[in-house]
Amino acid sequence: ILNVEQSPQSLHVQEGDSTNFTCSFPSSNFYALHWYRWETAKSPEALFVMTLNGDEKKKGRISATLNTKEGYSYLYIKGSQPEDSATYLCAFDSGAGSYQLTFGKGTKLSVIP
Amino acid sequence: DAGVIQSPRHEVTEMGQEVTLRCKPISGHNSLFWYRQTMMRGLELLIYFNNNVPIDDSGMPEDRFSAKMPNASFSTLKIQPSEPRDSAVYFCASSSGGELFFGEGSRLTVL
Numbered sequence: 001i002l003n004v005e006q007s008p009q010s011l012h013v014q015e016g017d018s019t020n021f022t023c024s025f026p027s028s029n030f031y032a033l034h035w036y037r038w039e040t041a042k043s044p045e046a047l048f049v050m051t052l053n054g055d056e057k058k059k060g061r062i063s064a065t066l067n068t069k070e071g072y073s074y075l076y077i078k079g080s081q082p083e084d085s086a087t088y089l090c091a092f093d094s095g096a097g098s099y100q101l102t103f104g105k106g107t108k109l110s111v112i113p
Numbered sequence: 114d115a116g117v118i119q120s121p122r123h124e125v126t127e128m129g130q131e132v133t134l135r136c137k138p139i140s141g142h143n144s145l146f147w148y149r150q151t152m153m154r155g156l157e158l159l160i161y162f163n164n165n166v167p168i169d170d171s172g173m174p175e176d177r178f179s180a181k182m183p184n185a186s187f188s189t190l191k192i193q194p195s196e197p198r199d200s201a202v203y204f205c206a207s208s209s210g211g212e213l214f215f216g217e218g219s220r221l222t223v224l
Contacts, residue, residue, distance in 0.1 A: 034212060043117075043204065044156075046212035089156065100169070101213070105155040 002026055004092045006104035013080050014112050020076040021107040023090030027071035032093040034101065035064055035075055039086045047075075047088075080111040115139075117216035119205050125222045131193040134219045137186055138207030146213065147180055147190050148204040156204070162188065195223045 005024045013019045025033065032051045036044040048057040053068040061078045077084055087106040094100050118137040126132055138145045147159040160170040162182045170180070177196070182188040192199055202220045206213040 032211075036213075043215035043217045044213075045215070049211050091156075101158065103156040 002092060002094060002102040004090065004102050004104040006088075006090055006107050008107060009105070010108040010110070012110045012112060015080060015082060017080050018076065018078045019080055019109065020074050021088065021109075023073045023075070023104055025071050025073070025090070025092040025102075026094070027069060029094040030068045030071075030092075031095060033066055033068075033073050034091040034093065035073070036089040036091065037086050038089055038106065044089060075107075077109070080109070082111045082113050085109055085111045117205055117207050117214055119203075119216035119219050121219055122217065123220045123222075125224065126195055127224050128196055129194045130223075131191065132195045132199075132221060132223075134190040134203050134205075134221070136188045136190070136205030136216060138188070138205070139209075139214055140186065142207035142209045142214070143185075144208045144210075145182060145188050146206045146208070147188070148206065148215075150202045150204060150218070159190070159203075192221075195221075197223045199223050 007022050032049055034049050035047040037047050038044040048064050050066040055066045057064050063076045066073045075088055087108045089103055089106045091101040091103045120135045143164050145162045148156050149159055150156050159172045160180045161168050165182045178192055180190045200223050202218045204215050204218045206215045
């Protein structure tokens with residue numbers, strides 16, 4: 001069983017604050033690391049799919065970094081807004097093309113207006 | 114595109130009854146996944162199809178669970194007989210490579 005850990009489990013921040021959270025995954029047999037954003041009562045939506053060590057991806061105020069050698073990825077949100085409130089899931093893909101995605105349990109972010 | 118479509122959105126049934134969940138993947142996607150989401154275990158992969166063929170069903174909990182994909186545009190997940198511990202949200206997702214596209218889920222409650 002692959003161990004994909006996310007921390008913290010939940011997070012409350014004030015509107016305008018920047019925040020970040022962590023996904024740790026096995027450093028061997030790495031193929032890709034996915035980040036998904038999951039709003040309550042909706043379906044998870046992909047934010048990033050990262051494959052290269054040192055990769056950094058950005059979408060608006062959200063960015064992510066990847067360290068495959070040490071097995072972690074950070075997700076950053078700059079200037080949090082209430083609409084950023086969601087659960088952020090990471091998923092580790094260990095098999096090229098086989099889609100053996102193992103999801104973490106997520107970090108639930110609440111942005112307080 | 115309409116996205117991944119799942120039905121029913123909500124199902125309440127009694128223990129012992131058969132439950133069938135349905136999924137229509139995004140047209141052109143050749144991979145389809147069934148996931149189960151619970152508070153305790155998070156998102157767990159139940160089964161994965163590629164080009165309508167089951168590739169990995171090692172996540173299917175037990176023989177009461179079965180899944181089929183008779184064609185590229187339709188899949189079912191069946192639980193027979195259902196038990197209270199099967200209560201969860203069941204997600205279908207499809208992909209053509211890379212990111213997954215999820216449906217809105219089917220929330221199952223087994224009384």
